Amino acid sequence: xxxxxxxxxxxxxxxxxxxxxxxxxxxxxxxxxxxxxxxxxxxxxxxxxxxxxxxxxxxxxxxxxxxxxxxxxxxxxxxxxxxxxxxxxxxxxxxxxxxxxxxxxxxxxxxxxxxxxxxxxxxxxxxxxxxxxxxxxxxxxxxxxxxxxxxxxxxxxxxxxxxxxxxxxxxx
Amino acid sequence: xxxxxxxxxxxxxxxxxxxxxxxxxxxxxxxxxxxxxxxxxxxxxxxxxxxxxxxxxxxxxxxxxxxxxxxxxxxxxxxxxxxxxxxxxxxxxxxxxxxxxxxxxxxxxxxxxxxxxxxxxxxxxxxxxxxxxxxxxxxxxxxxxxxxxxxxxxxxxxxxxxxxxxxxxxxxxxxxxxxxxxxxxxxxxxxxxxxxxxxxxxxxxxxxxxxxxxxxxxxxxxxxxxxxxxxxxxxxxxxxxxxxxxxxxxxxxxxxxxxxxxxxxxxxxxxxxxxxxxxxxxxxxxxxxxxxxxxxxxxxxxxxxxxxxxxxxxxxxxxxxxxxxxxxxxxxxxxxxx
Numbered sequence: 196x197x198x199x200x201x202x203x204x205x206x207x208x209x210x211x212x213x214x215x216x217x218x219x220x221x222x223x224x225x226x227x228x229x230x231x232x233x234x235x236x237x238x239x240x241x242x243x244x245x246x247x248x249x250x251x252x253x254x255x256x257x258x259x260x261x262x263x264x265x266x267x268x269x270x271x272x273x274x275x276x277x278x279x280x281x282x283x284x285x286x287x288x289x290x291x292x293x294x295x296x297x298x299x300x301x302x303x304x305x306x307x308x309x310x311x312x313x314x315x316x317x318x319x320x321x322x323x324x325x326x327x328x329x330x331x332x333x334x335x336x337x338x339x340x341x342x343x344x345x346x347x348x349x350x351x352x353x354x355x356x357x358x359x360x361x362x363x364x365x366x367x
Numbered sequence: 368x369x370x371x372x373x374x375x376x377x378x379x380x381x382x383x384x385x386x387x388x389x390x391x392x393x394x395x396x397x398x399x400x401x402x403x404x405x406x407x408x409x410x411x412x413x414x415x416x417x418x419x420x421x422x423x424x425x426x427x428x429x430x431x432x433x434x435x436x437x438x439x440x441x442x443x444x445x446x447x448x449x450x451x452x453x454x455x456x457x458x459x460x461x462x463x464x465x466x467x468x469x470x471x472x473x474x475x476x477x478x479x480x481x482x483x484x485x486x487x488x489x490x491x492x493x494x495x496x497x498x499x500x501x502x503x504x505x506x507x508x509x510x511x512x513x514x515x516x517x518x519x520x521x522x523x524x525x526x527x528x529x530x531x532x533x534x535x536x537x538x539x540x541x542x543x544x545x546x547x548x549x550x551x552x553x554x555x556x557x558x559x560x561x562x563x564x565x566x567x568x569x570x571x572x573x574x575x576x577x578x579x580x581x582x583x584x585x586x587x588x589x590x591x592x593x594x595x596x597x598x599x600x601x602x603x604x605x606x607x608x609x610x611x612x613x614x615x616x617x618x619x620x621x622x623x624x625x626x627x628x629x630x631x632x633x634x635x636x637x638x639x640x641x642x643x644x645x646x647x648x649x650x651x652x653x654x655x656x657x658x659x660x661x662x663x664x665x666x667x668x669x670x671x672x673x674x675x676x677x678x679x680x681x682x683x684x685x686x687x688x689x690x691x692x693x694x695x696x697x698x699x700x701x702x703x704x705x
Contacts, residue, residue, distance in 0.1 A: 202399065209398075213391050218381045230389050234398065241398050306378040325375040343604065343637045347496065347674050356371040 205241055212254050213237070215327075216261050222326050223265050232268060236261040255336040258327065262319065262337065309359035317352035324349060472590040475598045475643060479584035481650040487512040488683035493522075496674045515540050515689040540691040546698065553698030580678065582610045583656065587641045596645045596652075604637040607656070621656075621676065646680075653679045 213233065220232040239260045240247050247253050310318055323334045331349065335342040488511065495504040506522035519536035534549030544560040546553050586607075587600035611621040639656060646652035657675030 205399065206395065209391075209395050213394075214387065217387055217389060221381045222379070226388065230394070233389060234394055237394070238398050302374070303378040303380075306374045310375065310378075321372070321375055325372050326379045326381075328376075341637060343639070343674070351496075353371055356375065360371055360374065 201244055205244055208240060208244075208247060208253050208257075209237055212257050215254055216257055219258060219261050219327060220265060222322065224268060228268050232261060232264050235264045239264075252336065255329075255333050258323070258329075258337045259339065306360065309356060309362075312359045313352065313355055316348070317355060320345070320348055321352050321356060469590060471592040471598055472587070472600070474592065474645070475584050475587060475590050475600070476581070478643070478645045478649055478651050479581040481648070482680060482683065483578070483581050485650060485680075485683035487685060487687050489681045489687065491521075491677075491679040491681070493677045493679070494675070495677070510687040510689060512687040512689055514542065515687075517687075517689050538689060538692065540689055543691075545692045545695050547692070552692035552695040554692075554695040555698050579610050580651070580654070583607065583641070584643065584651075584654070586610065598641075598643045598645070600641045601638040602641060602656075604639060607639050646683075648683070650683050651678075651680050653677060 216236050217229060217233050220229045220236075224232055236257055240257060246256070248256050310321065313321070320334065320338070323329045323337060329337065331345045332342050334349075335345045338345065490509045490511070491506065492509070493504060493506045504522065504524045506520070507518060508521040509516055509518045511517075515538075517536065517538045520534075534547075536547045536549075538545045538547075544555045546555055583602060583606075586602045588602065590598055590600035592598050607621050642655040644652040644654075655675055655677045657677075
């Protein structure tokens, strides 16, 4: 592969996926960290261009890279997710609800609060499922585990989220 | 109750991925320009075959270890099991088409055939899910003699403990169905009783279930005799689901292995490990169906998850006395379903 064709390929990968990667980062980080996360993700892709799969798999590969970078940023002192999300919303970066039927802000806070009670692994799996709208097979690629494991984990995580929501709505 | 995933979806803080606060063009130029000289992409540095594995096949070590612990330990781990997979062991042998013509595959199928032909004995069936704090198990125990059987949930740990009525027992004696809540016996005089019991969680659809074991074994591919009398191989999730499709007695457990009810076709190519041991009479001693997902060094997951179904046959051919419960009260089917 020549340098020119590499450049072309990278440009295509970047333009095709930057929106999804930025959204991924915005869902998990405060606004002032999003640019760093996206830049670092594509910098890794540039350095390891030969490892980036073709087609739709490229996005999953990038999600996998972004996941680690986001985790590193959060470990390095970024605020907790609940605060992140509130900041994102307060600063107007968050998009509007997709439809008039979307949950109210109160309902959204309640769900986010319930999500935050789960383990980080459960949270990330559920976010990939609900926010990135990935299939189990796609999630297995991002998390580098078997599809079956994703199924089992998703089932349990969904149950735990339901339990957490139930507890919040019926505190005893 | 609203699906929690739907609720979470509605709480998505970023639903419009076209909106951006970043200057993408500037970012792209910075990455490519600033790094072009000394961070050029490692073109063809990594052959495709050496690239990171995205979906590593499930390891079968833990499944094998589970089997090798022996029946006593498994009982301790998970109690007893299994109604439906056996009751009609005397039913006709299903049409068997070995997935492979190797001697090992043929031996495996022969063992399943011999097991299916047994008309009495006991079966323990245990599903266990282990991984971090998720350890849980569900066990059933069945004694069968001809068409008579006794089936009971004999153990449940973890989340199953609150989901499964472990005190229940069902018996079929001379074609009549009895159920116990742990205190009293009831006579269920209704042709829909078998179905009702299955829906209540009792896998007593014995005819289909008995054949299902053979079908699973028959579908097993890549069979290897890893030690005398012990065989391993794999089936795909699609094959396992197909076997279970019309058989609630099996699907109660295989759904757990397959990741429960969430989904469908994305599981199709997933490999499920089969580990089977044959007894001295050439029948199945124990068969383990399941998979282990191991956390990789890089995926950030700090736990392994293993879903395993262990079917343990004992005393095949020995007489089992299934007694007709005394003083059984008539029970309305609607009441049972509740």
